[in-house]
Amino acid sequence: MVVATSVRACRVGACSAPVPLTLTSQGVCLTHYLDEVFTRISAVQELCRQKEMPDSRTLSWLSQQGDLAVTLLSGEGPNFSEDRARLLELLLCLANLHESMRRPQSP
Numbered sequence: 001m002v003v004a005t006s007v008r009a010c011r012v013g014a015c016s017a018p019v020p021l022t023l024t025s026q027g028v029c030l031t032h033y034l035d036e037v038f039t040r041i042s043a044v045q046e047l048c049r050q051k052e053m054p055d056s057r058t059l060s061w062l063s064q065q066g067d068l069a070v071t072l073l074s075g076e077g078p079n080f081s082e083d084r085a086r087l088l089e090l091l092l093c094l095a096n097l098h099e100s101m102r103r104p105q106s107p
């Protein structure tokens with residue numbers, strides 16, 4: 001008898017797409033993970049535009065998402081080129097965000 005590794009399904013209501021192993025702790029499929037991350041990142045970008053620094057929790061969250069995106073891109077591999085493009089976009093977004101936070105803040 002083969003014990004199947006339990007593949008969890010996305011916790012978003014109408015979605016039952018499988019959750020990639022890398023996203024087990026998030027409990028969502030790649031598409032919904034990306035939706036959520038982009039929503040939160042645009043909130044952080046808005047903060048930066050107002051010359052406010054995100055708090056340390058947000059900063060560590062951001063770096064976690066960078067790690068996740070890299071793992072997702074290199075490891076299990078997105079099935080769809082669309083997801084792959086969004087992951088690359090995510091990394092680019094994070095890089096831009098770090099760049100804008102490095103700029104000297106006006107007093």
Ligand SMILES: [Zn+2]
Nearest residue numbers: 010015029032
């Ligand atoms: Zn989903």
